[in-house]
Amino acid sequence: MIVLPEDHSDPLVVGVGHHRACYIHPQDHSKCIKVVHNPCEHATQEIQRELAYYRHLDGYLKDWRGLPKYYGEVETNLGTGYVYDRIVDFDGKPSETMQQRYNDQTLPSLHTEMKKLIEDLERYVWDNRIVTMSIKPYNVLCHRLTPTEVFPVICDNIGSSSFIPIEIYCSWFCHKKQKRQFARFKQLPLIRSLDNY
C-alpha cells in the first residue's frame, strides 16, 4: 500500500481540486496519484466518467501531448489512488496551470505565449476530437517543453455526462460542442484580459 500525507501543504501535493488531491507518486516521480479528498456521489461519478473516456481514447488517440496518460489504480492509505503522467517542465519544475502562470500581474510579459497556448489548445482538441465538460484555466497545465516552447495539457474534466454521449462518437457534434465551449472559455476574465494587448 502506498502511504500519502493527509496534509495538503506537504511537498508531495502538486495540486488540490474540488474533489481530488494530486500527489507526486512516491515511487515514480514521473507519475502522479489522485485521490478523492471529499468523498461524495458526484466525485465517484466524475471519476467513472473520466476513466470511461480514457478507455475510449486508448482505442484511437495517438497524440498524447495534450493529455496526461492514465495508468490504473493503486491502493493508498487515503483510499483508491488513480495514476497518471505527472506534467513537469523541462527544468524539473511542476507545470503551472494557466490560472497560476497567466495571472493579471504576469500577463503583459506572457500575453504572446498565452495567445499561442490557446490556439494550440483549440487545435489539439479539434484535431484529436477531445470531449470535455468545460475548459477552465485551472484545469489546463502550461507544459514548458523548452525555454521557449509551451504546450497545453488538459488535466481534468474530460469526457461527457450526457445520457447518450453522441459528441464522443460523432466528430460533427464534438466540434459543435467545442466551438460553444471555446466561445465560453474566451469570455472568462483571464482570457478576455488578452484583448487589451
Ligand SMILES: Nc1ncnc2c1ncn2[C@@H]1O[C@H](COP(=O)(O)OP(=O)(O)O)[C@@H](O)[C@H]1O
Ligand atoms: N497530471 C498532472 N500533472 C501535474 N499536475 C496535475 C496533474 N493533474 C492535476 N494536477 C494538479 O492538481 C490539481 C487538482 O487536480 P484535478 O484533477 O483538477 O482535481 P479535481 O478533479 O478535484 O478538480 C490541478 O488543478 C493541477 O494543479
Ligand SMILES: [Mg+2]
Ligand atoms: Mg480540477
